[in-house]
Amino acid sequence: ATVLVNGQGNRETPCCIAVKDGQLLVGEAAQTSGLPPEDIVFGVKRLLGRKWNSPDLAEDLRHLPFRVVEGKNQQAVIPVRWGEEEKLLYPEEVLALILRELKNTIVEHTGLADTKSIGAVLTVPASFNDAQRQAAKDAGAIAGFNVLRIINEPTSAAIALGLDKYHESERNAVLVDMGGCSTDVTVLTIEDGIFEIKSTAGSARHGGEDLDGRLLEYCLAQFSREHPGVDLRARPRALRRLQKACERAKCRLSHDIQAVIEVDSLVEGHDFSCQITRARFEELIREQLEETLRLAK
Ligand SMILES: Nc1ncnc2c1ncn2[C@@H]1O[C@H](COP(=O)(O)OP(=O)(O)O)[C@@H](O)[C@H]1O
Ligand SMILES: [Mg+2]
Structure with a gap:
């Protein structure tokens, strides 16, 4: 098996879309579009196949910065400004736009004709119910894939790790x-x-971003010691850049025992630099690690 690289040269495509000047942007292009957070649609996996009146959905909606309204058949639907008009996109349609982008990558790299003949196996969380699985399948079909199977994410991870061998x-x-x-x-x-x-x-509400968050708090504390007069929390753009740097450092700590978090001219011309060891990082995220162990019991 080969993992293809997308148009940005990456092996992973973030699941988000945005529309800028009437143009669809998918993945990193959406993330780095400079559009405000309420114009970037992400995390539709949480909306997929969910009923509008379900308590789980209501809870998730409180955490999403973009607009979601009730559509037909009690489905969640996302109003997106697309050039002059406003389009209502169902979660499976958003997912389909992302899958179609992946399909374009496949077509470009393999020279396969862009027909329904490209078979696809999609993975979903093991906790997905039938409606959520069906919605994932629909998304694959809308994107023009021939969906062969829907399999559980942990099963696919186990296969990838060769646990059956x-x-x-x-x-x-x-x-x-x-x-x-x-x-x-x-x-x-x-x-x-x-x-x-x-x-x-x-x-459903703890993951890698919380680890970034802990690292971010650590950096913010250091920054305010160095520049007591500057309130970094009131600077969303600077915060986002620092948060990105924290995420990169976190990934580096997966294979190195230390990492540097550096952002040039973070705010008001102040450069930021901070060194962190894996041991220190593990202390910072202790609560998250304990929560994960609790889930496993
Ligand atoms: N090498 C790595 N070490 C630690 N965390 C990583 C690494 N690579 C990716 N991540 C983190 O994994 C998370 C994304 O997980 P992923 O499975 O791709 O997303 P999803 O939430 O859609 O399942 C992000 O928080 C990202 O920072
Ligand atoms: Mg995942």
């Missing part, structure tokens, strides 16, 4: 999947290449 007899595995804003812990058994999910637990 090592033993013939039945064995158990615990998979911890920390995404951007959620963490799922799944127990599954594997026998003769068959995966069976025994149980799954998740925290």
Whole structure:
């Protein structure tokens, strides 16, 4: 298997879209468009296949900066300004726009004709119900894929890790999947290449972004010691740049034992630089790690 790079040269495409000057922007192009947060649509996985009146949805909506309204069949729908008109996009349509972008990448790299013949296996959280799975399938179809299967994310992770290869007899595995804003812990058994999910637990509001957040707090404390007169919290653009630098440092700490967080001319010409060790970082995120372990019990 080969992971293709997208138009930006990256192997991952953030799940977000925006429309600027009537042009659709997908992934990083949307993130770096300079548009205000309420114009960038992300996290539609949370809206997919959900009923408007479900309490889970109401809770999620409080955390999304963009507008979501009630559409037909009690579905959530996102009004998007598209040039002169306002389009109502259903979550599966937003997902389809992202999938179509991925399909374009496939077409460009492989020279395959852009027809329905490109088979796709899509992965969804193990906790997804039938309606959510159907919505994911619909998104694939709208994007023009021939959706072969919908499989669970932990199962796909187990396959990617080759967990079905090592033993013939039945064995158990615990998979911890920390995404951007959620963490799922799944127990599954594997026998003769068959995966069976025994149980799954998740925290829909804790994930990698919380780790970035802890690192950001750490940097903010250092910055205010260095420049007591400057309130960085009141500077959204500077905060976002620092937060991005924190995320990069976090990723680096996955393989290095220390990292530097550096932002040139962060605010009012002040450069920012801070060194952090993995041990210190692990202290900062102790609560999150404990919460993850609690989920696994
Ligand atoms: N090498 C890495 N080390 C630590 N965290 C990483 C690394 N690569 C990506 N991440 C983090 O993983 C999170 C995104 O997870 P992902 O599974 O891609 O998203 P999703 O929430 O859609 O499942 C982000 O918080 C990102 O910072
Ligand atoms: Mg993920």
